[in-house]
Amino acid sequence: MAAAARAGRAGPSIPDDRPVNVVDEFAADVAACRRCVEAPAGKPLPHEPRPVLRIGRGTARLVIAGQAPGVRVHASGKPFDDPSGVRLRGWLGLDDAMFYDDSRVAIVPMGFCFPGLDPKGSDLPPRPECAAAWHTRLFDLLPRPTLLVGLGRHAQAWHLRRLGRPDLLAPTLDGTVANWRAILDATDLMPLPHPSWRNSGWLKRNPWFEAEVLPVLRERVALAVSGREGRP
Numbered sequence: 706m707a708a709a710a711r712a713g714r715a716g717p718s719i720p721d722d723r724p725v726n727v728v729d730e731f732a733a734d735v736a737a738c739r740r741c742v743e744a745p746a747g748k749p750l751p752h753e754p755r756p757v758l759r760i761g762r763g764t765a766r767l768v769i770a771g772q773a774p775g776v777r778v779h780a781s782g783k784p785f786d787d788p789s790g791v792r793l794r795g796w797l798g799l800d801d802a803m804f805y806d807d808s809r810v811a812i813v814p815m816g817f818c819f820p821g822l823d824p825k826g827s828d829l830p831p832r833p834e835c836a837a838a839w840h841t842r843l844f845d846l847l848p849r850p851t852l853l854v855g856l857g858r859h860a861q862a863w864h865l866r867r868l869g870r871p872d873l874l875a876p877t878l879d880g881t882v883a884n885w886r887a888i889l890d891a892t893d894l895m896p897l898p899h900p901s902w903r904n905s906g907w908l909k910r911n912p913w914f915e916a917e918v919l920p921v922l923r924e925r926v927a928l929a930v931s932g933r934e935g936r937p
């Protein structure tokens with residue numbers, strides 16, 4: 706499985722000049738995944754799967770848990786290679802080189818493949834098959850993140866459940882983000898809105914987000930990518 710996946714499929718790239726470890730095996734298995742085409746929970750994925758995630762050798766202590774690739778990232782195969790990524794890197798205080806250093810930053814969306822568009826042209830939600838198939842296995846492999854950035858409700862709900870604190874998820878995304886300090890203190894998860902430009906209105910209506918959340922976020926990100934343990 707691993708060697709075949711290395712040889713021919715798009716997705717997480719795995720150099721062949723080093724020993725395979727369990728994280729490499731995981732990445733190879735994901736790269737070969739066709740679950741949403743061959744055994745979908747509902748309508749099949751309307752295109753060939755192209756999982757887009759970055760986990761490196763499983764050493765990153767900063768984890769970005771997003772939703773799913775959009776159409777542009779589906780084409781490029783590079784996560785957050787779009788205006789949302791530009792905004793996200795600004796929020797995190799990371800340049801491109803650090804953001805894409807997979808020894809320090811893991812990028813793990815709730816759906817690894819672009820899920821397609823709804824009739825209005827908006828991205829569909831992440832495929833539910835993906836978290837069910839892959840996420841528990843992956844997060845059992847990875848070290849506990851120093852900081853987990855949860856972008857949007859799907860990621861926040863799944864990770865707060867996994868961390869044993871589903872009670873911290875508010876009925877709305879606004880409520881969960883507004884409760885960021887308690888969530889961060891209890892779980893090392895920072896809940897954020899998706900950095901999509903569609904959320905520009907939300908950011909304007911909530912100036913406390915830039916004034917209060919982003920300085921703390923950048924401090925915690927700097928600690929996580931430094932590899933040091935603990936809290937500032």
Ligand code: SF4
Binds near residue numbers: 735738754838
């Ligand atoms: S979205 Fe996830 S489960 Fe579905 S085909 Fe892609 S990798 Fe497999």
